[in-house]
Amino acid sequence: MGIEVQLPDEEPxxxxxxxxxxxxxxLRAHPERSALLAHPATYAITAPxxxxxxxxxLAQHEVTVRNGLSGTPxxxxxxxxxxxxxxSSVPLRFGLPDLTKKEGRAVNRKLLSGELKVRGLFRxxxxxxxxxxxxxxx
Amino acid sequence: xxxxxxxxxxxxxxxxxxxxxxxxxxxxxxEGDVCYVFEPEPDRGVPREIWSWLDLWHGACRGARYxxxxxxxxxxxxxxxxPYSRWKEVINKELNPVKGMMQGKLKLTGxxxxxxxxxxxxxxxxxxxxxxxxxxxxxxxx
Numbered sequence: 449m450g451i452e453v454q455l456p457d458e459e460p461x462x463x464x465x466x467x468x469x470x471x472x473x474x475l476r477a478h479p480e481r482s483a484l485l486a487h488p489a490t491y492a493i494t495a496p497x498x499x500x501x502x503x504x505x506l507a508q509h510e511v512t513v514r515n516g517l518s519g520t521p522x523x524x525x526x527x528x529x530x531x532x533x534x535x536s537s538v539p540l541r542f543g544l545p546d547l548t549k550k551e552g553r554a555v556n557r558k559l560l561s562g563e564l565k566v567r568g569l570f571r572x573x574x575x576x577x578x579x580x581x582x583x584x585x586x
Numbered sequence: 587x588x589x590x591x592x593x594x595x596x597x598x599x600x601x602x603x604x605x606x607x608x609x610x611x612x613x614x615x616x617e618g619d620v621c622y623v624f625e626p627e628p629d630r631g632v633p634r635e636i637w638s639w640l641d642l643w644h645g646a647c648r649g650a651r652y653x654x655x656x657x658x659x660x661x662x663x664x665x666x667x668x669p670y671s672r673w674k675e676v677i678n679k680e681l682n683p684v685k686g687m688m689q690g691k692l693k694l695t696g697x698x699x700x701x702x703x704x705x706x707x708x709x710x711x712x713x714x715x716x717x718x719x720x721x722x723x724x725x726x727x728x
Contacts, residue, residue: 459690461688461689461690462686462687462688462689462690462691462692462693463688463689465690465693465694466687466688466694466698469698470698470699470702473697473698473699474699477699495685495688497685498685498688498689499689500688500689529682529684529685529688530682530684530685530705532688533684533702533705534705536699536702537702537703537705585699585702585703
């Protein structure tokens with residue numbers, strides 16, 4: 449049985465609907481990825497150019513995506529809408545962008561230039577890797 | 587000049603999709619029909635909801651239909667809906683479709699991983715739409 453992503457807001461914003469749909473479809477297509485939900489983690493994702501944010505909470509076999517920012521997440525990601533959607537297509541190695549591939553190196557350049565901001569990257573690399581795997585379409 | 591929205595506009599759009607090398611390359615692995623739903627805005631000349639359909643397959647458009655019952659359109663693999671004026675913004679390239687989806691201005695139903703894998707194809711569809719000479723229904727030529 450697939451895992452249903454919870455969208456508790458009465459009107460989930462577009463980003464929440466997209467991320468919820470992406471995670472749900474990935475868990476349906478790759479049931480083994482449900483192991484990524486075994487431990488709790490919290491995330492925030494913001495696309496400033498679209499003026500939209502979401503908060504994601506992973507708990508045991510549950511994913512909740514809410515509109516806006518809440519609390520202090522383990523990982524906070526901020527980048528433009530087109531970069532954000534592109535991140536799901538970047539090849540991963542151990543859950544992080546594969547630096548042997550040009551797409552992975554491009555992510556690194558965006559991190560260094562500040563075009564992509566990831567707070568919690570060094571403190572919670574495993575949690576970031578879990579989110580990347582949940583969102584990955586590669 | 588075809589009016590948007592209309593069957594003439596959709597047919598011209600489908601023709602241009604099939605003429606686009608950029609789309610053919612970007613959508614080489616795309617499989618699935620798409621419905622564009624134009625939600626009503628009576629004060630702008632769109633008094634009722636209109637469904638249009640494109641059969642998109644491996645970089646080509648195999649068919650197009652305009653103004654048919656919603657229950658038929660709902661069977662499409664992907665459905666994108668927005669009020670008429672949002673579509674106008676997309677065609678005028680004033681609204682990026684990815685940003686529009688994140689903002690909830692364009693509402694998409696369908697397999698999200700497929701969409702994410704084909705963002706460039708979606709951008710090419712917008713470029714093609716922008717290339718169609720268009721008379722908007724709320725801006726009739728004088």
